[in-house]
Structures are given as C-alpha cells and as structure tokens.
Amino acid sequence: MPDLSAFPITEKWPARHPDRLQLYSLPTPNGVKIPIMLEEIGLPYEVHKVDFSKDEQNSPAFLSLNPNNKIPAILDPNGPGGKPLALFESGAILVYLADKTGKLLPADPAARYHAIQWLMF
Numbered sequence: 001m002p003d004l005s006a007f008p009i010t011e012k013w014p015a016r017h018p019d020r021l022q023l024y025s026l027p028t029p030n031g032v033k034i035p036i037m038l039e040e041i042g043l044p045y046e047v048h049k050v051d052f053s054k055d056e057q058n059s060p061a062f063l064s065l066n067p068n069n070k071i072p073a074i075l076d077p078n079g080p081g082g083k084p085l086a087l088f089e090s091g092a093i094l095v096y097l098a099d100k101t102g103k104l105l106p107a108d109p110a111a112r113y114h115a116i117q118w119l120m121f
C-alpha cells in the first residue's frame with residue numbers, strides 16, 4: 001500500500017484508499033474537468049471536497065500541494081517510476097492522465113499538438 005504521509009494534504013484530507021489517485025476539487029468549471037476525464041479513462045480515484053465556503057483552498061494543507069490556491073489538484077500514488085506525484089493546473093493534469101493511460105491524446109505528434117492546442121484554448 002502506498003505511503004502518502006509525506007504529503008501534508010493527507011492530514012486534512014485523509015486517503016481512505018491510498019492506492020487510488022487522490023483528487024482535490026469542487027464542481028466548478030475547472031474542477032469538473034478531472035473527474036470527467038477519470039470517468040472516461042476508467043482510472044479509480046478518491047475525491048476530496050475543497051470547500052471554498054470554508055476558504056479551504058487557502059489552508060496550509062491545500063497550499064502544500066498547490067501554492068497557487070486553485071483546484072483541481074491531484075496526488076497520484078502511482079506516478080512516474082512508481083513514486084507519488086503531486087500535480088496542479090487542470091491542463092497539466094489532463095495531459096498527465098492521457099500520457100499515463102495512453103488514452104485521449106493521439107500518438108501522432110501533429111495530432112497530439114493539435115489536441116493540446118484545443119485543450120489550452
């Protein structure tokens with residue numbers, strides 16, 4: 001079982017399933033991008049609500065994962081090299097998940113950059 005104790009965010013939002021990708025988000029336009037993709041690619045995940053009404057995006061625990069105080073952010077226990085990977089910025093997370101699973105981004109370089117172009121748009 002992966003050990004995520006080195007990440008302070010897990011103190012405020014404990015992982016009940018530390019083997020699954022941990023998603024810190026809220027149903028906002030940017031916040032829903034990641035669960036939509038996770039459902040599309042079928043990757044198991046555990047979601048944690050970052051409650052804006054409690055200013056949780058500015059809590060020290062959340063800022064330890066994203067110093068830019070924005071959702072969405074993830075902590076993947078099975079990142080590159082089998083090590084945990086923390087990531088923020090929805091575009092970066094979507095590209096990471098596509099690369100990780102080989103889904104939703106074309107392998108052809110030109111097609112890949114066109115897809116990323118529309119993602120950034």
Ligand SMILES: N[C@@H](CCC(=O)N[C@@H](CS)C(=O)NCC(=O)O)C(=O)O
Binds near residue numbers: 028031057070072089
């Ligand atoms: N460029 C960022 C934007 C993220 C963003 O703006 N998130 C908003 C919610 S949709 C947020 O966390 N706002 C909290 C705040 O600014 O305090 C991304 O794509 O992830």
